[in-house]
Amino acid sequence: MPRVVTVLGDDISTDVIYPGRYMATVLPSETPQFAFADHAELNAKLKGKQIPPGSVLVGGQNFGCGSSREQATSTLKGHELVIVASSFARIFLQNSINLGLRIVTAPGIEAAVGDELELEADAVVNRTSGKRYPIVPLPAARQAIIDAGGLIAFTKRRLVAERGGAAG
DSSP, rough: BEEEEEOSSSSSSSHSSSSSGEEEETTTOOOOOGGGTTTTHHHHHTTTSHHHSOOOEOTTTEEEEEETTHHHHHHTTTTTTTESSBBBHHHHHHHHHHHOOEEEETTTOOOOTTTTTESSSSSEEEEETTOEOBBBBOOOOHHHHHHTHHHHHHHHHHHHHHHTTTOO
């Protein structure tokens, strides 16, 4: 069961997630090393692979505000984190869908580092506290893009399907 690795507050900007001074690094294969670069302990755990894929980062309201930099999304996707927040900034939400970052909107979510969260179809259940938080589901088309691994993977699948399964 996924565990919470960090809990952040409201209005976490993309500059906190991926500081602007690293904007020269844009390849999704390279951006993960700069995740939360100004939070030395969290960054070291991520870079040292001490946080397993599927671990949960909990945020408050307006997670991912501040800019349109998609590196903030790719850096989290590179660590295969799941982001559960009360709400997401509009551009960060769209970047997350486009890149296939697993995000869950659960207004009022409360959790502590180490809590076990179960992500159900209609709720996030904090198994540690016993509390349940209803989720705001994404529209089916947007969720399908995330489930496919992002917009590029989704489009490739659709094109292959339209061609009758023939690749190329």
